[in-house]
Amino acid sequence: MQKAIPITNGKINGKLFPLVIEAGKHDIIHKTLFSTNKKINRIATENAQQLYRDMLAGGRQCRMNIVILEPLTAEKADDLNHKRYQVAFGAGSAVTGAVSKAPLPFGANFVAGVGAGALTKKVILNNLPRSHAGDVHITLDAFISGGIGPQRTTKTISVQRTEYE
Numbered sequence: 001m002q003k004a005i006p007i008t009n010g011k012i013n014g015k016l017f018p019l020v021i022e023a024g025k026h027d028i029i030h031k032t033l034f035s036t037n038k039k040i041n042r043i044a045t046e047n048a049q050q051l052y053r054d055m056l057a058g059g060r061q062c063r064m065n066i067v068i069l070e071p072l073t074a075e076k077a078d079d080l081n082h083k084r085y086q087v088a089f090g091a092g093s094a095v096t097g098a099v100s101k102a103p104l105p106f107g108a109n110f111v112a113g114v115g116a117g118a119l120t121k122k123v124i125l126n127n128l129p130r131s132h133a134g135d136v137h138i139t140l141d142a143f144i145s146g147g148i149g150p151q152r153t154t155k156t157i158s159v160q161r162t163e164y165e
Contacts, residue, residue, distance in 0.1 A: 004034075007067065011076055014069035019048075021062040026052050034068055034138075039164040044068060044138050047157055051140050055151060064142040071161065074133040084128045092121030134161030 004015035021028055029052065034044035048066055055062055072080070096116065141154045 011079075012069055012072075014067055017066040017068075019064045019066065021052060021057070021064060023057065023059040023061065026062075032066075034066060037164055040068065040136055040138075040159060043157065043159055043164075044140075047138065047155065048140055051142050051153060051155060055142050055144050055153060056147075057144050058147065060144050060146045062142055062144050064140065066141075067137075067139045069137045069139075072131055072133055072135045072137070077131040077133050077135065080131040084125070084130065087128065088121045088124040091124055092118065129158045131158065132160060135159065136164065 004017055007014050007016050015034075017032060017034060019028055019032065026049070029045060029048045032045075033041060035041045044066060048064060052062060052064065096118075136159045137156060138159065139154065139156045142152070144151045
């Protein structure tokens, strides 16, 4: 069984599970207890297995780090949501500014810039998850060296309280 390493940055606490998966020995994923909450453990295990399959490790070693954070407080969820809006509005403004400088006739550059910026903001807000108090974030990071070169994949899952209680 793999041991967890406690992590904290003052506001967020969690556990890091560093796994070294040798070729053909991916059963280490099943043997690791990621959480005492059965549903969180199942979600972490299923996503780790899927990520391992997606990496197409073949005969190569796969290093996978799995981080499971403690449930978010209302304050931290609000902070993450605020950052979500900052990213969306910042990217939207940058796109608006860049497209507005395009050499288009009759002020079309301004209209195109505003439209492109609004679309960018909407796409980001639709794809960055909204956080809630009680959400548990699970991050998986896998690395394989060899084959056509090094491969790295990172994935974060947000599990809402209603999914694990």
